[in-house]
Amino acid sequence: MLTALKNKKKNPASGHNPSLDALNKKYATLTPLQRIKELYKDFDNILLTSSFGTTAVYLLYLFHKAGIRQPVYFIDTTFHFSETLEYKAKLTRMFDLEVIDILPDKKENEDSKLGELWRYDPDECCRINKVEPLGRIKAGFDVWVSGLMSWQSSYRMKLETFVEKNGVLRFYPILDVKETEVLQAIEENNLPVHPLKPLGYESIGCKYCTLKGKKRKGRWAQTIKTECGLHL
Numbered sequence: 220m221l222t223a224l225k226n227k228k229k230n231p232a233s234g235h236n237p238s239l240d241a242l243n244k245k246y247a248t249l250t251p252l253q254r255i256k257e258l259y260k261d262f263d264n265i266l267l268t269s270s271f272g273t274t275a276v277y278l279l280y281l282f283h284k285a286g287i288r289q290p291v292y293f294i295d296t297t298f299h300f301s302e303t304l305e306y307k308a309k310l311t312r313m314f315d316l317e318v319i320d321i322l323p324d325k326k327e328n329e330d331s332k333l334g335e336l337w338r339y340d341p342d343e344c345c346r347i348n349k350v351e352p353l354g355r356i357k358a359g360f361d362v363w364v365s366g367l368m369s370w371q372s373s374y375r376m377k378l379e380t381f382v383e384k385n386g387v388l389r390f391y392p393i394l395d396v397k398e399t400e401v402l403q404a405i406e407e408n409n410l411p412v413h414p415l416k417p418l419g420y421e422s423i424g425c426k427y428c429t430l431k432g433k434k435r436k437g438r439w440a441q442t443i444k445t446e447c448g449l450h451l
């Protein structure tokens with residue numbers, strides 16, 4: 220039995236918790252919007268995170284369209300671009316979001332800033348400022364929803380809609396949505412664009428580790444690192 224599925228509501232048809240394969244099979248034929256609605260029939264305690272990056276608006280828009288009121292957790296490393304925080308405020312107003320900031324340990328965060336830890340050990344910097352803060356809260360949820368998409372990286376290409384890792388069930392409802400579909404949805408629905416996107420930033424994280432670049436090429440550009448560790 221997968222740990223992350225233990226708290227799941229019983230499948231009314233069988234009376235048993237469905238396996239991960241069964242969940243993936245069930246959700247495979249659904250649209251992203253249908254997947255989000257279905258999730259709320261299948262699970263109780265749902266964690267939604269957003270980076271308020273260049274594609275974040277699409278998932279938030281789908282939740283809004285589904286009529287679901289769901290707190291949005293934002294990992295505030297304290298190293299974000301001011302433009303990201305402005306964008307976050309804009310989307311918060313627009314979708315009437317309840318955003319909950321998750322902060323790192325104050326001392327460790329200050330030390331990593333003073334030592335410019337991202338230069339010497341970006342994995343440790345991400346662990347302190349992203350992975351640990353989220354790790355403190357995610358155990359309290361049945362499933363964690365985020366907006367990863369296959370086209371974003373070779374790592375993400377290998378994921379499935381539901382993935383269980385380290386006892387946490389992750390749900391990626393827009394994993395199979397193409398980049399062109401996201402851009403089209405943003406344009407057709409007049410959704411706000413991250414202010415740095417028109418300047419050439421296609422993926423945006425902390426200001427110290429983000430350069431202009433296609434897809435995720437501008438993230439940790441001088442290193443072999445491609446993921447912050449949250450999804451690994």
Ligand code: SF4
Pocket residue numbers: 296298336337340341342344345346348349424425426427428447
């Ligand atoms: S993205 Fe860079 S600055 Fe942000 S937590 Fe990771 S290493 Fe540190």
